[in-house]
Amino acid sequence: xxxxxxxxxxxxxxxxxxxxxxxxxxxxxxxxxxxxxxxxxxxxxxxxxxxxxxxxxxxxxxxxxxxxxxxxxxxxxxxxxxxxxxxxxxxxxxxxxxxxxxxxxxxxxxxxxxxxxxxxxxxxxxxxxxxxxxxxxxxxxxxxxxxxxxxxxxxxxxxxxxxxxxxxxxxxxxxxxxxxxxx
Amino acid sequence: xxxxxxxxxxxxxxxxxxxxxxxxxxxxxxxxxxxxxxxxxxxxxxxxxxxxxxxxxxxxxxxxxxxxxxxxxxxxxxxxxxxxxxxxxxxxxxxxxxxxxxxxxxxxxxxxxx
Numbered sequence: 001x002x003x004x005x006x007x008x009x010x011x012x013x014x015x016x017x018x019x020x021x022x023x024x025x026x027x028x029x030x031x032x033x034x035x036x037x038x039x040x041x042x043x044x045x046x047x048x049x050x051x052x053x054x055x056x057x058x059x060x061x062x063x064x065x066x067x068x069x070x071x072x073x074x075x076x077x078x079x080x081x082x083x084x085x086x087x088x089x090x091x092x093x094x095x096x097x098x099x100x101x102x103x104x105x106x107x108x109x110x111x112x113x114x115x116x117x118x119x120x121x122x123x124x125x126x127x128x129x130x131x132x133x134x135x136x137x138x139x140x141x142x143x144x145x146x147x148x149x150x151x152x153x154x155x156x157x158x159x160x161x162x163x164x165x166x167x168x169x170x171x172x173x174x175x176x177x178x179x180x181x182x183x
Numbered sequence: 184x185x186x187x188x189x190x191x192x193x194x195x196x197x198x199x200x201x202x203x204x205x206x207x208x209x210x211x212x213x214x215x216x217x218x219x220x221x222x223x224x225x226x227x228x229x230x231x232x233x234x235x236x237x238x239x240x241x242x243x244x245x246x247x248x249x250x251x252x253x254x255x256x257x258x259x260x261x262x263x264x265x266x267x268x269x270x271x272x273x274x275x276x277x278x279x280x281x282x283x284x285x286x287x288x289x290x291x292x293x294x295x296x297x
Contacts, residue, residue: 014211044280
């Protein structure tokens with residue numbers, strides 16, 4: 001179910017009469033007049049609601065002799081709300097792209113020819129800078145403090161601050177002066 | 184025509200109450216239908232006021248004026264209903280049917296007042 005389909009369906013369901021129609025159709029397939037009688041609504045009103053439900057993909061219809069029967073599209077209601085929330089949307093992709101662009105802008109601003117010009121004061125930007133530097137550390141390797149300092153010093157003279165920040169941000173872990181990169 | 188004014192006012196009041204009830208009961212679309220109905224009664228209440236203002240005191244002239252508008256105004260709704268049915272626009276058709284049903288109510292009340 002796409003994001004727009006989910007919005008249309010949820011919007012359509014936010015009506016007591018339509019919900020009552022669906023509850024009736026959950027029992028068995030029905031035609032307009034039968035639903036009208038059950039729910040004490042006029043047949044045109046039922047038709048109006050059924051059309052909306054059909055447009056939202058909640059019900060389908062088929063011919064049975066003289067009647068048009070309506071049935072619940074059960075598969076639509078088997079979708080969990082969590083599945084809808086986890087659905088990838090165009091908006092999510094756009095957000096990712098905006099995040100990527102922001103990240104690149106920070107990198108371009110603070111790095112020059114592979115050197116860190118200044119340590120960002122803003123935490124969000126500092127984190128991006130640290131994430132760039134930490135890429136120089138291999139994942140499963142252990143480093144002693146001297147090695148760590150040398151790698152960081154290639155970027156900036158204040159390697160102590162950067163090293164400490166990496167630990168605080170959870171990018172690296174330390175134990176008895178042995179450092180390793182975190183996943 | 185006093186009877187008709189009372190009839191229209193009562194219907195407007197009833198529609199308004201029903202719309203509020205429906206809205207409270209999470210039946211927004213049906214509340215809209217009631218508002219459409221209310222609007223029709225309101226239009227003809229205005230027509231009746233205009234008729235009274237123009238022909239005050241002359242009951243027959245007021246009635247004639249009102250009856251002519253009662254036939255004239257819904258003609259466009261009937262045409263719109265026909266068009267909606269032709270194009271399978273059920274929503275529009277339902278709205279026009281509601282408006283025309285309200286007009287039928289007014290016509291019946293007018294007959295009663297004779």
